[in-house]
Every structure is written in C-alpha cells, then in structure tokens.
Amino acid sequence: MRGNGTSAAPIAARRPAWLLDVSRLVSRAGQGALTGIDRVELAYLDYLAGGDVPAFALSRTRAGYVLTGRAGMIALADAIRGRGWPRAGLADRVLRPRDPARAAAEALLRRHAIARCMAVGLGQMLCRHLPAGTACFNVGHANLTARTLRGLRAVPGAGINVLIHDTIPLDFPDHAREGVPQAFGARLARVSAQADLVIYNSADTRARAEWHMAHMGRVPPGLVVPLGVDVARPDPAALPAGLPPPGPYFVTLGTIEPRKNHALLLDLWQGLVDDPPLGGIPALVVIGRRGWRNAEVFARLDTAHAEGWPVIERADLDDRAVAALLSGAAALLQPSLAEGYGLPPLEAAALGTPVICADLAIYRETLGSYPVYLAPTDAYSWRNTILEFAGNGKNPENGRRAGPNVPTWRAHCKTVLSKAG
Template sequence: MLPRPVLMDVSRLLSRAGSAVPTGIDRVELEYALYLMRFPASRVLFVAYHPVGRIGILPRKLTDCFLRILARAWAGGTRPSRTASLLAGLLLQAAALGATGRAKQRRTYLLLSHHHLMQQEAIAAFLKRADAGMAVMVHDLIPIEYPEYARPTEPDRHRRRMDTVGRLADSVIVPSRPVGDALHDYLAPQRSCPPVSVVHHGCLVPSGPPASAGPLAPDAPYFVILGTIEPRKNHLLLLNIWRQMATEGGTAPLPHLVVIGRRGWENENILDMIERCPALQGIVHEHATLSDSAVAGLVRGARALLFPSFAEGFGLPLLEALAMGIPCVCSDLPVFREIAGDLPVYLDPLDGPGWRRTIQDMSAQDRPATGGAPPSFADWPTQVVAGLAALAVIEGVGRPDAAPGMPHPAGTIPA
C-alpha cells in the first residue's frame, strides 16, 4: 500500500512520444510509471507540465494507454505510433487546464526527471493547489560539476533545477551516493538541502530465452560500447585505440568495436572518426536504433562491455551487462565501484595504453565469467517500493530543522 496518494509527473515521457530510442532516464521514468499504473486512481494519478506554465492532472485511462504504447514501441526498438503523439497532445491539453482534483489527504508530487525543474513558480503553484509535498529524483549534477561536457546553456539551466530542488522539495531520491554527495555540496552553502535517500535503479534485462545478435554481430571477436554518443562517454579513447591497432597491424586478428547509442551533442570529432577515418571502416559498427532484444544479443556476444566514461550518475549498461554474465571494463569511478563492486576491470579513463592492453588480452583469450551478479540487482517493483518507502520515512520526518542543509541520515534505504 502506498503511504500517500501519488501524483506522478510524466511530462518527460510525453515529450518523448516521437522518439524511437529511449535514454536511460526515459527508461527509469517509464518503469516507475508502468509499476504505478497497477494502483487505482484513488492512490495514483499522473500529471504533466504544459508550457503555458501550469501543471495538471491527466485522464487516467488515456495516460495508461499512452504508457503502454510507448513501452511496446521502445521494447521493440521502433518509433512509437502516431497514436502516441496524438495522445501526448491530448494529455498536454488536459495538463494546461491545471486541474488538481480533490484531496482527502496530503499527496506526494513525484517528479523523476529534470524535465521542467527550472519552472519553480509553476511547480510551487501546483504544490499549493494540489496540497502536495514534492519528491524529486536527481539523476546527477554533471552539467554543474563538468560543464565542459554539456551544451553551453546547460550548466545555468541545471543550477536553476537544483535551486528548485533546494527550495521546494521535501525529499530527494538519488541513484548513487556520489550524486547525493554532489547535491549536498551544492545546496549546503544555501542551507537548503532536503533529506536525501539513495535508491539504486533496477536492472533491465530482456526476459525470455537469450537473444542472438544474428546478422548484426561482426564476424570476428568484438567489444561493445553502449550509450549516447557524446564527449563525456569517451568514445574518442576507444576510436583512437582501434585506429592504432588497425594501422599497426600484427599477426593477431583485429577485434571489432560495436557502438550502440543515439547521437548526442558536441560530438563532431567522434562522428568524423566513425564516418571518415579509413582505418576504422569495416571494423567499427554504429547502431543507433535497436530493440532491447537486439541490444541484449549484441552485448551477450561481445568479449566485454567497454565503459570509459569521464563521469556518470549511475551506469545502467554496466549493471545490465554484468547481469547477463558479460565481462566489463570501465572507468575507475566511485559510482561504478558502488554499484558493481569488484566485478568489472577498472581503468583510468585517460590510460590509453592500459585500455589497449586489456582489450588485446581479452580479445586473444576465451571470455571469462564475471564471477556473479552485483549485490544491488533487484527487479523494478522492489526498487519502486523502496523508493516510495523512502518518501514515507522522509516525509514523516520533514526537513531537518536542527541541521539545515544536511542530508537525511544514511541507511534510510539500503543502497
């Protein structure tokens, strides 16, 4: 049973109605929404933000229909049907009315993305009208901590989002302790940090028999990098390593590299290498739109998943690969050690020679077992219940007046 009625915001999902490839945050929000759909409208309603500056409750049956269409399309690696876009338009019109419904008890406004966190006045007005406290998920503070990896306007936008969290949120869920620490460090000088709980994301692995990569898999040993193509993911490290291996030759067979992910931003150098570097043609393979089962098939057939990111708030691809028994080589980041323990091979994201040696060694040998699943694995319903339990505990405590700016005591939710 939910501790309080929930008003879950699905604005981000509505904005993605025409997208064939979900981001990690899209997948997280959709899984929470699909789980909360199981509850009756007396306990869970969905809401959204309209650009006119209002947040309103959405018709429940239409929202459920939209979410199911989106889930089917993304699972199949296809663009959602036109019906999804039409429903998204209808739902946004409903949001523009700003309806809040009748509340018999105080409710929880649950915002699981950064979609409109800049709109502080609109959120504050909705909270007052709806008689709701705000619980928000902060995925990372990367645009503030590492502005060089973001679009030029994004650091200021993200500061505004975090300022909204500090002023309006009653509680915060973060996917890892480093994100919670970063949020506290940012908000503590303003003495406005809400209570924070760490709840790891669930692990999304396609059900059913193991998928085969089929014709997508290269006819050679290969490695996979999975994620949006952007500078922070450090694709250039791997592309330069592959160019070196290709041009230097040698007697050992040259492994291939499979790049899976949509094209992001500030990535001209990466795309130039993929498209125009002669040495990489035929050995680096890019896939932007694949079904979950096709991605799983490619990952299962790889010698290892490579994850050389400079910064991450979590790392879903890492956990998903380990859950499938696939070795992983990743950057030595605190968040990866938190969620994956000693299972991956850890390397400095700037250690090109180290990455090359590891890749060549793994290419020449039979693929080893990973040694078990990370301890943080859980199915999505368990994670959702843990998240909502965190909200119940925190909302019962309220903001810590005795020590403003301090996070909620560790251990509210097991990490």
C-alpha cells in the same frame, strides 16, 4: 540548512494518492531509443499505474497542463513501448507542426485527460482532482519549473519528491550542451528550496548534489535508493544483418557525447588498424545516438566506416537486440570521464558479460569488484586489456563469471514509496 532524512518518512499507506510528472517521456516521443533517465521515468510509470493506490500523471504540453489517471498512464506506457500512438488531431498538429510524434503523444494524453488547464490554472486544477496529502514525484529532471512546483504546493499536504540522477552539468560544464549548466543549476536551486524529499541513485550522487544545495541555502531530507535494472531477454533474431560481427567483438553503449570518451576507443582502434596484432583486430560495436559537442568524434566514426575499420555504429537497436549483443561480447567498454549512475555496466553484469570501465566512484559503489577498472586516460592499459579479453572472446566462457546482485524496480519503488514526503 540540512535535513536529516528522517522527518519526511510517512509510510505509503498514509498517502492517499500518487502523482507522477511524465513531461520527460512525452517530450521524448519519436526520439528513438530511451535514455537512462527515460527508463527510470517509465519504470515509475509502470509501478504507480499498477498499484492499488489512486494514481495520476501530469504533463506540461504546448497547450498547458494535462492530468490523466491510471488508464492514461497505461496507454502512455504502451505507446512508448511501440504499441502505437494515436493520430494527432488538427489542434495538436497546429501546436506541434514540426514535431508530429510529440503532437501524437500530447493527443494521447488529452484523449485520456481527467482535466486540462492553462499554465496559470495548475494549482486550482490539482486541488479539484487530487486528494489532500498526495505524494508527487518528479524523476525525470524535467518540468521542475517554479510554476509547476507552486501548483503542486497548492494541494493541501502534498509532498514533493524529486529524484536527482546526477549533477554532471555543474561538476563538468565543459561536457554539457551550451546553456545546460545554467538551466540545471536553476532547477536544482528550486529543488533545494521546495522538495520534501530528494531521492538519489547513489551515495556519490547524494554527496555531489548536497554539496551544491548547501551553497544554495537548504539541503532537503535525502534518501539513497539504487535504481532497478531490467535486462531484456537476449534475442538474436532481433539483430539486423551484419550483427553480431564475426570473431571477438566489444560493445560500448550510450549517447555519443564528450564525457563518454569514445575518443579513447577510436584512438585505440585506429592504432590496431595501423599496427594489427597477431591475433587479428576485434570489432567494436558503438550503440547509441549521436549527442552534442562531439563533432570530431562524429567525423572519426564516419572515417572509420568509409575506410572499413571493424567499427560498427548503430543507434536503432531495440532492447532485445542490445541484450543479444551484450551477451555475446568479449566485454562492455565504458571509459567514461563522468557518470551519474551508469546503467549499461549493470545490465552487462546481469548478463554475465565482462565489464572494462573507468575507475569512477559510482562504478565502485554499484559494481564492486566485478569490472576491470582502468584510468580513462591510460590508453596503454586499455589496449592491453582489450587484446587480452579479445583472446578470451574466442572462447566465450573465458573471463565470464556471475555478476553482482542487481536491484529490481519493485524493490526500488517500494522503498521510495515507504519514505515518500
């Protein structure tokens, strides 16, 4: 059964309160740079906390569920941005003995808690503190458990709104960590059964998700709303020593995992080292933390460093430093085999930086004619295009042009809240 996307569309003014699940952000405390999905949850946290409708945040913790109000939401956003976590108390440290950052994050929530409960008491707690008709949002793919969804349903007239970022674990299971496809499939089945509205970042994601949910028995009403893009102001002073590298350089940005296809870039740079072009070898800056199922690529990165290739790997740069590197790069390279949305190319385009990326439907949808599109397996074309842009990189204005109009988070959230179930 498929919804037509029109029945779950009461305007935001008819919803007396908003509830955002922040379990993902809390779980990411101390884990380094935010991922794309983390940034989406943070954007919703900022927008809802800054609105004029009563707003609440819910998180699952080791000790049960915690419900906070606007003050707790603002404190969480500030802490995530590096303004400091509170010291975890004894109980928090006992509950999270091997994860002090997570313990501190959960301590912050409890410090600002409106209410707390054990897992079995979620529905009763929410009914006591949320008005009937509250619009509930899960935008982080986390805490979509049967217990949580039952708890939300206990609130009279509550609407459950879920943002689906991608279905990569089901479409490309070989690229996922062990057990993730099965767990993701179970979450999507619960969304299929329970959601009043599913929010999609693109038509491509909607088509893929609805294909899977049709086989699960129900396709909820859906809404496609492009994600907002917030680009930090480039700050060269935020760069560590050695960056940017001298001469033309390229950037690739994202978790180092199989589907990002770093192997192609390392093949190309090894070829450049073995057979240097007349104009010299440009540098490659790899920005992102090491992920999963990619031991061979990790070993090759270690070899590149040991042998002095012009390949620099950094996982610890803040947004201002990343923007500074992107703004000076000859191009952003994204040879991904699969993407859910792909924020880095949009961020690069917003800065006017050329983008060379895989010819994927999602990039065509979000970036139009801005990038140079190449097959992610065509090493010959990638080498030639990189060397061409390296020549342009000696004159930073060459190859640069105005990027596409990128959506804002304000526009995204206003659209979503006007249609929320």
